[in-house]
Amino acid sequence: MAGHTDQADPAARRLPFPAPGGVRARQPAAPAADEAERRDRPARADRQRTGPGAGSRSRVLQRRDRAPTDGGRLELFDVQPEMLAKARRKLDRAGCRNVGFHSGDAGEGLPFAARTFDVAFLAAVIGEVPDAAACVRALAGVLRPGGVLVFFEGFLDPDRFSVARLRALAEPEGFAFLDTDGDRWRDFVRFTRLG
Template sequence: MVTRRTIRSLALAGALTAVAGVAYALRWRRNPSPCPYSQRVWIDLPRPVISRSGLCELLEPQPGERLLELGPGTGYYTGTVAEAVEPTGEVHAVDVQRPMVADLRTRLRERGDDNVVPIHGDGRALPYPDDSFDAAYLVLVLGEIPDPERALAELERVLKPGGRLVVGESLPDPHFVTRETLRERAEEQGFQFENDVGTRGSYFARMTVPPSNGD
């Protein structure tokens, strides 16, 4: 028999759990960091609004292009984009966590994807020369970087003139970046905002590097 005391205890326990969860999310938001490898199960869950097909529709990857993915994690989007640039294109997948890079490398090998280059690196100091890529994308990543402005500046640097950048964001990610904040930060780093798709709480946004003089 369930007593009133038991019900009150369960309710209190539930309330404390909720409060603890909110406190953890707020602390995580104040201290940007990537999703730990130990919690990678969460980044493999379906993403209905910021889907793989939705990313490709806005990014428009073309056969033969060289693309950059920042923060691929275990590769939720990587294989789909890599397939779109076949047979001669490639995707460089840069992640700051070595375990994520190793996991992605294993998954790619098992799937037979040979046009993806997993790289351990920091988005604030990308290991590439200027004008290295035709396009780049990052999903649920920008808010996890301690200096997002520096990361955007690096993306602008390694993209060719006219290069495309797609950023995906979605709640309830504690590091969620609003459209307005993203556009302001990106334009400060030299990007031209083009358009976005989705909802207020889950969207993809596309911007480009302005063509150089004479192009």
């Protein structure tokens, strides 16, 4: 597939998204999902993260946005209020601001206005949503035209969705496939919101 790296050559593993200036850098040992989330948004952006868990990756992401001139927000949405409480504690301890916390079932809709976000990120969560199609439909509604939907899927996750299955979910809802990248352990799959 376009964007996939040669998995036989470890030196060919790359970050899932272009670095500034369009240069692709080697994949770091640190969680690649954090890098993907940061690289795939404009300097000032409103982000939505479905299924953030305890918020570890969200803390890294939002720490970069503490400058008062940024104005961008991060809105976390999870079915488990206790996970949101853990995320809130981590983000508060890290001094992260401009973060909202919302609980509910992503398959039943999202509590955000239409065309609110520049980026929506789901890390190993779409396979756990009972109505994945409704979740993607809801994400289509809250992303601005040209916004990016990013899926991170680990190969060892028993609920993992393949690239083909993600395309079958996203494309009928008004998303265009951008690319996929990863290595033998994970995939990053990006779509853009059409018009």
